[in-house]
Amino acid sequence: MLASGDMLSSNSYATFVVGFAIMTDSMIYTLVLPFLPDLFAGRLHVPQRQISQWTALAFEVFAVATLLSNLVVGFFADTSASKSRPFLIxxxxxxxxxxxxxxxxxPTMILVSxxxxxxSTTFTWVTGLAYLVAQVGEGELGAYVGWTTVGVAIGEIIGPLVGGPIYDYFGHWAAFGVVEALLLVDIILRVLAKDKKPEIQAQQDSEASIEQESETNTLFKDGHASPTNYNTMNYHAKGENLHRFVVSRLAREWLGTVFTLIVIFMVRGALEVALPLYLTQQYSWTPTKISLALLTITLPAxxxxxxGKFTSRQGPRWWSTGSFAICGAALISFGNVAGHSEESKTIFIIHSALVGICxxxxxxxNQVAISVASQRYGLARTHAKDKGEDLGRILSWLSPSMMLSGVTTSWAAxxxxxxxxxxxxAYTEDAGWTIFCRGLGGLCIVAALGSSFLWRKW
Incomplete structure (x- = not known):
């Protein structure tokens, strides 16, 4: 049986804590959405004509702060010897x-908050994933990252369904109490989280290092790059620069994955804005029906x-390429949904569910790809520095935690x-909806082509 200290530093507990933290972050973000306009109108006495402007500013300020904080959070997480302490902060x-x-x-205080x-969202994601990466070996990382992202779906589902009714029936301070109670549980779980024991961490790093060395050695023979791996037929490297080559390749793959995630979150963000208003205008659906319809976007998580388990084994290349292609085709077909009949409503939900799964x-x-890339990058960069290889200014500056911040950066973008x-x-009209969906579908098709060139070697 595991001792309490071992349990609190175990992979399972680390995954649960990070998943709960991400759920809390997601739930608090979405919990306020149903009553944000009422908050501005009632408690803050904002004129009716200005409510939409202040509501939009609340979203924009959040996104900009998330983007800007990515510039410092990665450095902060890297310089901390403990990975659980920044996660607590x-x-x-x-x-x-x-x-x-x-x-x-x-209203200004709302924008500040x-x-x-x-x-805090950036801190939660970057320090949480950094803590998880430090706890879990590479071979199991994909499955554990997959479990943590379930927290996002749970938070996005529960937040709006709980926030609206609580604010309507019990008032402002009841919503405040629910949020603070949730944060109290989150704080307790994070306080209990422990870093892995040094001897266990050293063994895990040693195993990962051996695997990284094996991967690196297969690339080169007699001081030259293999023509069949990593698309490096014309690349010639001297023995002392082998690790620099691997570091450079991982950085390029990571950058491509960040742009891929930006496309994904852009498509999802556009749908989350458009679907509620479209369903209201076209089908006269109530907020309850709209909330249930939005589950087709969140539940597939x-x-x-x-x-995550399969991505860890096979890499993200074909999962990403295939899903983008299906999503693109579904969105283009989605644009053809029109009319007000029961059949059109059913077809609408089917398309929405298919897009949600993709x-x-x-x-x-792609989140698994970034997590694994940051872990491999850290090991390869350490080897390169130990061997005195010149990484250049950009690769020396880019750290594993900064790579992890690519998830929140892409989400904010x-x-x-x-x-x-x-x-x-004008997506509430049939013609505008067609253009809206086909534009997103075309973007997904282009992204599918781009994804086919990423992670050709895993």
């Missing part, structure tokens, strides 16, 4: 943001552990670009 920042939000009496919340697979496979794209379309 992130929930403290979240608590501060919620207190300002619910105690705020002016949303900015702090954006920074339940497949994440399975996708997006879930895409998010998870996506939730900026997605709504911006939606605002250009």
């Amino acid at each position: 992130s929930v403290v920042i979240m608590a501060i943001s919620t207190i300002i939000f619910f105690l705020g009496t002016t 949303r900015a702090i919340q954006g920074a 339940a497949v994440n552990p399975i996708v 997006l879930a697979v895409l998010v998870n496979s 996506g939730i900026l670009l997605g709504p911006a794209y939606s605002s250009l379309m």
Whole structure:
């Protein structure tokens, strides 16, 4: 039987804590969405004509803060010897943001709280994944990352369904109490989280190092790159620069994956903005029906552990390429849905569910890719420095935790670009909906082509 200390530093507990933290972050983000306009109108006495502007600003400030905080969070996580302590700090920042939000009496205070919340989201994701990567071996990382991302779906499902009714029936302070109670549990779980014992961590790093050396050695023969691996037929490297080559390749693959995630989150962000208003205008659906319809976008995240397991073994290349192609075709077909009949409603939900499944697979496979890449990159960069190889300014600056921040960076960019794209379309009309869906579908097809050139070697 595991001792309590061993249990609190185990892979399972680390996965549960990170998953719960991500769920809390996601739930608090979505919990306020149903009553944010009422908050501005009622408690803050914002004129009716200005409510939409302040609501949009609340989203934009959050996204900008998330993007900007990525510049420092990765460095902070890297310089900390303990990976569990920075992870704990992130929930403290979240608590501060919620207190300002619910105690705020002016629109400006709400924007300040949303900015702090954006920074806390970055801290939660980057330090949480950094903690998980430090705890789990590479061979199991995909499955564990898959389980943590289930927290996102749970938070996105529960948040709006709980936030609206609580605010409607029990009031402002009841919603505040629910949020703070949730954060209290989150704080306790993170306080209990422990770093892996040094001897266990050293053994895990040694095994990963041997695997990395094996991968590197297969690339080269007699000081030259193999013409059949990593698409390096014309690349010639001297023995002392072998690790630099691997580091450079991983950095390029990571950058491509970040752009892939931006496309994914942009598509999802555009749909999350457009679907509620479209369903209201076209089918006159109530908020309850719309919430259930949105489950077709969030519920498919339940497949994440399975996708993560296969991605760890096979790599994300074909999972990403295939899902993008299917998603693109589904979105183009989605644009043909029109009319107000029961049949059109059924076809609408089927298309939405298919797109939701594709997006879930895409998010998870590419998040696993970034997690694995950061782990391999850290080992290869350490070997390169130990052997005195010149990494150059950019590769010396790019750290494993900065690579992990690519997830939150792409998400923030996506939730900026997605709504911006939606605002250009008259998607509540049949003609505008067709253009809206076909534009997103075409973007997915292009992304499928791009994904086919990423992670050709895993």
